[in-house]
Amino acid sequence: xxxxxxxxxxxxxxxxxxxxxxxxxxxxxxxxxxxxxxxxxxxxxxxxxxxxxxxxxxxxxxxxxxxxxxxxxxxxxxxxxxxxxxxxxxxxxxxxxxxxxxxxxxxxxxxxxxx
Amino acid sequence: xxxxxxxxxxxxxxxxxxxxxxxxxxxxxxxxxxxxxxxxxxxxxxxxxxxxxxxxxxxxxxxxxxxxxxxxxxxxxxxxxxxxxxxxxxxxxxxxxxxxxxxxxxxxxxxxxxxx
Numbered sequence: 001x002x003x004x005x006x007x008x009x010x011x012x013x014x015x016x017x018x019x020x021x022x023x024x025x026x027x028x029x030x031x032x033x034x035x036x037x038x039x040x041x042x043x044x045x046x047x048x049x050x051x052x053x054x055x056x057x058x059x060x061x062x063x064x065x066x067x068x069x070x071x072x073x074x075x076x077x078x079x080x081x082x083x084x085x086x087x088x089x090x091x092x093x094x095x096x097x098x099x100x101x102x103x104x105x106x107x108x109x110x111x112x113x114x115x
Numbered sequence: 116x117x118x119x120x121x122x123x124x125x126x127x128x129x130x131x132x133x134x135x136x137x138x139x140x141x142x143x144x145x146x147x148x149x150x151x152x153x154x155x156x157x158x159x160x161x162x163x164x165x166x167x168x169x170x171x172x173x174x175x176x177x178x179x180x181x182x183x184x185x186x187x188x189x190x191x192x193x194x195x196x197x198x199x200x201x202x203x204x205x206x207x208x209x210x211x212x213x214x215x216x217x218x219x220x221x222x223x224x225x226x227x228x229x230x231x
Contacts, residue, residue: 035219043203045158045222091157095218101146101209102171103220105157 003027004094004106011111013082020067021077021109023092029053032096034075035103036066039089048090051075082113119223121206127229130196136226138189138206145211147189148220149181152203164189165211196230203227 005024013019025034036048051059051066059066067076079086089110093103119140128134138147146165150158163171164183172181178200180192189206207220 033218037222042224043205043227044224045205045207047219047221050219101148101163101165101211101218102160102173103158105159108157 002106003096003104004092006092006106006109008109009107011109013079013111013113015084015113015115016081018078018080019082019111021079021090021092021111023075023077023106025073025075025092025094027073027094027096029097032094034066034068035093035095036064036075036077037091037093037105038086039091039108041088045091049077079111084113084115087111087113119206119208119221121204121223121226123226124224125227125229127231128193128196129231130198132196133192133194135193136191136204136206136228138191138208138223139187140208140221140223141187142208142221143186144208144221145186146209146218147183148207148209149189149191150205150207150222152205152225154202158205162191193228196228198230201228201230 032053034051038046049059049061049064051068058068063080065078089108091108092106122137149161152158160173161175162181167183178195182190203225205225206223209220210218
């Protein structure tokens with residue numbers, strides 16, 4: 001079974017609008033971390049935001065916020081006020097358990113921001 | 116300095132060549148990683164080094180040989196590669212502690228490898 005599922009291969013959004021990128025995960029661990037990365041066409045993976053499984057508040061970083069619904073095992077990324085530079089591939093990733101460092105990535109969502 | 120650097124940016128090699136990919140960070144991170152990313156796919160973990168010791172090898176073929184000469188450097192030695200090894204190779208680093216916090220991984224720009 002896939003540990004990280006991103007069901008939207010591609011998304012379009014108009015500039016200045018908000019967009020939500022979906023991510024669901026599967027783990028039996030109580031302690032885990034969820035991450036979102038952005039990958040422009042240049043290839044570099046850019047860290048955006050982190051949510052720990054014990055964090056009670058949804059994480060926010062500037063225009064990025066994470067809608068964390070633990071019971072539903074979802075960790076959706078919300079980008080407010082989209083900009084043309086937001087066009088990129090977005091990956092959701094998980095690190096399971098207190099003893100692991102490895103990240104498992106979802107298949108990604110390609111976001112295109114239209115003027 | 117919050118940057119991970121990788122050299123070279125692009126590499127073309129034949130199946131009989133020996134080459135090395137290099138990765139460097141100066142953030143004081145003690146965990147470093149190699150990922151392989153094929154086109155239109157997510158990154159796949161290859162190796163993890165923790166405190167300069169190999170802690171995870173995800174069943175990577177022996178034609179890929181990692182090396183961590185010190186806490187700032189990570190190399191990936193390549194020998195007798197196959198055309199299907201052509202991919203983007205990403206290096207990352209993070210804090211090594213696991214007790215709490217995100218310990219997010221910071222990635223380099225990658226090396227685009229083409230094996231002819």
